[in-house]
Amino acid sequence: MISQDIANTIVDPKAYAAQTPVDEAFAYLRKEAPFAQAQPEGYDPFWVVTKHADILEVERQNELFHNGDRAATLTPVLVDRKVREIMGGSPHLVRSLVQMDNPDHMNYRRLTQGWFLPQNLKKLESRLRDIARVFVDRMAEMGGECDFARDIGLYYPLHVIMEVLGVPEADEPRMLKLTQELFGSNDPDLNRRGEKLDFEAGLVAVQETIGEFITYFNGITEDRRRCPREDVASVIANGQIDGQPLDHFAAMSYYIIVATAGHDTTSHTTAGGMRVLAEQPDIFKRLKADPSLVPSFVEETIRWVTPVKHFMRTATADAEVRGQKIAKGDWLMLAYPSGNRDEEVFEDPFTFKADRTPNKHVALGYGAHVCIGQHLARLEMRIFWEELLSRLDSIELNGTPLLSEANFVCGPKSVPVRYRMK
Known part of the structure; x- marks a missing residue:
């Protein structure tokens, strides 16, 4: 059993905001207890999967390790009990691809998968470049100082995914606010109440946020059924499985996962990339001198930030991983930041290498549940950096960067910078 201190650290939102405590905890576990059980205060026990190879082994066996049988993200006992009361026994407040x-999972994923394949995204490339230039212009107009995470990093990926989904630009601030409330429920700067919330108050706030999302997307569904368009919302609104319309709850959950995960993770990664450039001038100079490094820089920022910190899996039968016997019903935490710092896979893993090759990170998942929007995320980040670096002459920090307080999805929430642009 993992020590109580380390167990508490790897679920503590504040530890992720500080980053070092979590990095040190996972580094210790990779060396001393790479696959072991933890029972943090207030949680059921779970296995902590810290090694890159073990994360891949669990992810590739999606019939043996389920997403939906128990909570798909770290959930305290009291919250899990309350959610099951509210949801008639289900551990899920939403039922998106993540919980299926x-x-x-295959049937619902297939509905929109084509939208996010590289061959389809080629059609979007010129439009994405236009959007990127708007935000690069916006940065240029800010007089050489901005909080990149809050002023630019948040809004560029938001605009991209909302255009793909089919949400009007006027509604983007509302979508951003709801996303931050959903993923930042532990962070007083981001949650609905603007204060530190206990588990129960946090759950109520998240319920309210989900309710607001559902109200909004009910309206979108009605509109797209009347007047379908060339957007993902029309696919969801009019989609069928086995000749039947989508289950309403699953359809609403589908909208929510696209509208939130479709930009929040990319925002964190883009802001993390800017922090690297501001802190490490040698990397900035290399990218300026050789723009062909941008794709590998993007890949390394995804590994470096790892915005999704974990997903949970549940064993459907007795099994064995790394010599440890797992019982049917056991809960497993896939610790992505740990897998992405695994010394056996990544040379000098705590160093940012813009030309790291190969870069087999697990930040976007693996197997059947690999991120459906991975190609769009890479494309929009590559285009943004290509457009910005051609105009950015200098960049440095102008204050202390801050990370959000969350143990599921988190990354930079503030990256104050000073810069010169053409």
Whole structure:
């Protein structure tokens, strides 16, 4: 059993905001207890999967390790009990692709998968470049100082995914606010109440946020059924599985996952990339001198930030991983930041290498549940950096960067910078 101190650290939102405590905890576990059980205060026990190879092994066996049987993210006992009361026994407040197993997962994923394949995204490339230039212009107009995370990093990926989804630009601030409330429920700067919340108050706030999302997307569904368009919302609103319309709850959850994960993770990664350039002038100079490094720089920022910190899996049968016996029903935490710092896979893993090759990180998942929007995220980040670096002459920090307080999805919430642009 993992020590109580380390167990508490790896679920503590404040530890992720500080980053070093979590990095040190996972480094210790990779060396001393790479696959072991933890029972943080207030949680059921779970296995902590810290090694890159073990994360891949669990992810590739999606029939043996389910997403939907128990909570798919770290959930305290009291919250899990309350959610099951509210949801009639289900551990999920939403039922998106994240909470589904086959055959539902495959059927629902197939509906929109084509939208996010590289060959389809080629059609969007010129439009994405236009959007990127708007935000680069916006940065240029800010007089050489901005909080990149709050002023630019948040809004560029938001605008991209909302255009793909089909949400009007006027509603983007509302979508951003709701996303931050959903993923930042532990962070007083981001949650609905603007204060530190206990588990129960946090759950109520998240319920309210989900309710607001559902109200909004009910309206979108009605509109797209009347007047379908060339957008993902029309696919969801009019989609069918086995000749039947989508289950309403699953359809609403589908909208929510696209509208939130579709930009929040990319925002964190883009802001993390800017922090690297501001802190490490040698990397900035290399990218300026050789723009062909941008794709590998993007890949390394994804590894470096790892915005999704974990997902949970549940064993559907007795099994064995790394010599440890797992019982049917056991809960497993896939610790992505740990897998992405695994010394056996990544040379000098705590150093940012803009030309790291190969870069087999697990930040976007693996196997059946690999991120459906991975190609769009890479494309929009590559285009943004290409457009910005051609105009950015200098960049440095102008204050202390801050990370959000969350143990599920988190990254830079403030990256104050000073810069010169053409």
